[in-house]
Amino acid sequence: MAGLVLPDRAVARPRPVTDDEHVVLPGDSLWSIAASRPSGEPVEARWRAIWAANHAVIGDDPDLILPGQRLLLPSTDHDRTTP
Template sequence: MSPAPGGAVVPSSAYAVLAVLALTLGLALVPALPRGAEARAAQPSAAAHGSPPVSAPAASSADCPGDWPWGCVALCESSGRWNADTGNGFYGGLQFKQSTWEEFGGLKYARRADLATRAQQITVAQEVLRWQGWKAWPTCSRRYGLSGRYHTVEPGDSLSAMARRFRVAGGWQAVYEANRDVVGPDPDLIRPGQLLAIP
């Protein structure tokens, strides 16, 4: 038996179900304090959940700190099921519409997103992100505070090439200013895998 919020005693299995439900809803279960104990509001420490990755465009979720941002979006979109096909017209972990999957190159991997690997779905999602931004996943991007357009740095990329490709007013300097915290002091030193904002 475990104490649930409010002091009720429930079987451990029921408490586990409550904990999973609370996590899914973004809530925290706080065990009740014993009667007569002084209640204090505790602020969660940054160390308790770890720091978000340096390249994170916004606050990450404690639900998936090691899988930011795509694992978090998949958790929200499909409960993390990369092979999801629920019959709603959206497929895979990131819930692609078939037309989006086709338009952004998914057919070179599989007929539908749910038939592709996690890595292949993320590759297509990165292309969608470049052109549509996080609005392609409106509910889940709001949940995690994601907005704007982003590009995942690939081998051989440069800020100049990114500025030309995405027609950024202000050129490479504007791309650098938008990503100074991620890139660091040397604009010529970007690394494959970094997630950079497209201003």
């Protein structure tokens, strides 16, 4: 393959990820995402909240998330401040 010319192509650059988003990487699971973003609530409850907030992206099978999917990380009661 040395010496072969690659065709010119546009490469999409995803917008930066914020604290309330996560872009799925190979090997990620909802459990690992929930565990990597401590929120003060149990991981079991957190991954289910992430699934519920992203059901339109993930679908009915929470075990099937795909690299590149951008997931919204819902806020929790622990994230909110009381005036």
